[in-house]
Amino acid sequence: MPPREPAHLKPRKQPRQARAVATVEAIYEAAIQVLLTRDASQFTTTQVAERAGVSVGTLYQYFPHRRALLHALSRHYLGRVADQVEAVCAAHHGAPPDRMVEALVGAYWDAKIDRNDVARAVYRSAVAFDSAALMAGFRDRLTTATRSMLQSAPGLTKTGEEAISTILLPVIFGTVREMCEQDPPGLVKAEVRRELVALCTTCLEGRLRPGAFDARASRD
Amino acid sequence: MPPREPAHLKPRKQPRQARAVATVEAIYEAAIQVLLTRDASQFTTTQVAERAGVSVGTLYQYFPHRRALLHALSRHYLGRVADQVEAVCAAHHGAPPDRMVEALVGAYWDAKIDRNDVARAVYRSAVAFDSAALMAGFRDRLTTATRSMLQSAPGLTKTGEEAISTILLPVIFGTVREMCEQDPPGLVKAEVRRELVALCTTCLEGRLRPGAFDARASRD
DNA sequence: ACCTGAACACCGTTCAAGT
DNA sequence: ACCTGAACACCGTTCAAGT
Numbered sequence: 001m002p003p004r005e006p007a008h009l010k011p012r013k014q015p016r017q018a019r020a021v022a023t024v025e026a027i028y029e030a031a032i033q034v035l036l037t038r039d040a041s042q043f044t045t046t047q048v049a050e051r052a053g054v055s056v057g058t059l060y061q062y063f064p065h066r067r068a069l070l071h072a073l074s075r076h077y078l079g080r081v082a083d084q085v086e087a088v089c090a091a092h093h094g095a096p097p098d099r100m101v102e103a104l105v106g107a108y109w110d111a112k113i114d115r116n117d118v119a120r121a122v123y124r125s126a127v128a129f130d131s132a133a134l135m136a137g138f139r140d141r142l143t144t145a146t147r148s149m150l151q152s153a154p155g156l157t158k159t160g161e162e163a164i165s166t167i168l169l170p171v172i173f174g175t176v177r178e179m180c181e182q183d184p185p186g187l188v189k190a191e192v193r194r195e196l197v198a199l200c201t202t203c204l205e206g207r208l209r210p211g212a213f214d215a216r217a218s219r220d
Numbered sequence: 221m222p223p224r225e226p227a228h229l230k231p232r233k234q235p236r237q238a239r240a241v242a243t244v245e246a247i248y249e250a251a252i253q254v255l256l257t258r259d260a261s262q263f264t265t266t267q268v269a270e271r272a273g274v275s276v277g278t279l280y281q282y283f284p285h286r287r288a289l290l291h292a293l294s295r296h297y298l299g300r301v302a303d304q305v306e307a308v309c310a311a312h313h314g315a316p317p318d319r320m321v322e323a324l325v326g327a328y329w330d331a332k333i334d335r336n337d338v339a340r341a342v343y344r345s346a347v348a349f350d351s352a353a354l355m356a357g358f359r360d361r362l363t364t365a366t367r368s369m370l371q372s373a374p375g376l377t378k379t380g381e382e383a384i385s386t387i388l389l390p391v392i393f394g395t396v397r398e399m400c401e402q403d404p405p406g407l408v409k410a411e412v413r414r415e416l417v418a419l420c421t422t423c424l425e426g427r428l429r430p431g432a433f434d435a436r437a438s439r440d
Numbered sequence: 441a442c443c444t445g446a447a448c449a450c451c452g453t454t455c456a457a458g459t
Numbered sequence: 460a461c462c463t464g465a466a467c468a469c470c471g472t473t474c475a476a477g478t
Binding site: 038039040041066067123124127128129130135136139163166167170171173174175176177178179181182188191192195196199202203206 | 258259260261286287343344347348349350355356359383386387390391393394395396397398399401402408411412415416419422423426
């Protein structure tokens with residue numbers, strides 16, 4: 001379980017009946033749509049409620065204020081991405097280092113880029129209000145999962161693992177974010193993804209003890 | 221000269237007298253301060269005007285609406301960053317490839333991280349309203365400057381230059397952005413910067429024609 | 441338990457009046 | 460040429476009334 005959110009951002013109450021669940025789902029979906037319109041300052045509770053097909057009062061039954069809605073939306077989405085990346089990392093414990101990197105970049109890339117629209121909406125909402133704590137928690141989860149995977153790598157020293165975690169994650173997070181926001185043609189994205197994997201792999205190989213290269217040589 | 225901005229975002233009029241120039245400066249400064257408060261949705265014209273020590277009416281004399289103010293602020297700042305990077309790129313035409321990379325990363329890093337507060341404010345304003353065109357123009361300027369520098373590199377083939385431009389800039393932009401927003405301790409930042417330069421240099425070296433390594437070997 | 445929508449305070453924007 | 464601040468429309472949020 002991630003840490004509880006601060007009281008002022010907590011959802012006001014949980015839906016109990018089925019139609020209430022549907023209402024909350026509709027509000028989330030509407031929020032994403034509205035966030036993706038040109039001017040994010042048009043993200044008004046009125047707009048969201050209207051698009052969700054409920055009255056403002058209903059929205060305020062579940063979310064104490066606009067920021068709480070944005071917070072819940074980001075939390076929901078970032079949690080899912082973290083789940084996916086954690087699973088992939090866990091599945092690659094003990095794998096050859098280059099496979100680890102490929103898996104990590106791939107998992108994060110897919111989670112973000114495949115739902116490009118949601119990712120962009122969340123990036124927007126994340127700056128529209130202050131979500132530093134939320135993002136920090138997200139980064140922590142991925143950092144922990146990554147480091148624990150890397151620590152299981154054959155031939156990677158402890159200092160090598162530390163150094164690499166410092167640079168690897170900012171590079172991956174940052175590059176993927178750039179792709180989400182620029183949203184270039186598919187071919188360019190594919191090239192960037194390939195190059196990113198290559199870049200990170202090279203970076204990792206520089207940290208391996210000499211003998212450990214063998215684990216890789218057997219592949220291509 | 222960069223391309224003209226769309227009519228609806230143009231500043232309403234230019235200050236002519238000295239006190240008017242001071243007024244506009246004060247508005248920019250106040251806007252940055254307000255953008256840096258916890259909740260960016262509190263970026264209200266009332267707040268900005270109050271902090272700048274002028275009345276709302278004055279603000280609206282120069283900026284037709286809130287978004288135009290944000291746009292002008294970003295434009296002003298991004299223009300300065302692009303100027304700096306372009307100058308550094310121009311100064312390194314014909315330099316050894318690894319010096320080029322170091323200079324490029326360094327120039328971009330310094331421009332962003334040294335004025336961390338302004339950079340964060342601009343990142344916020346850039347998503348608060350739709351600034352896709354502004355950002356695209358900024359990227360284009362830096363891409364052009366970078367490619368023209370790299371084309372002058374001894375031993376770099378044309379396809380090598382293209383491939384590297386595709387990956388190099390997203391990685392640098394993305395990583396620096398992560399650092400601006402996380403704002404980790406100085407030591408961590410220094411390490412990330414060092415590693416980023418190393419990463420990009422390695423990436424570049426992989427594209428050089430064999431003989432060209434000599435240009436580097438003579439350094440360390 | 442859930443939903444509604446009128447009501448109030450506040451912010452974006454305008455404009456008539458001032459120096 | 461520049462500045463002011465009251466005025467109007469609209470959005471965030473509440474709450475009394477409904478099923």
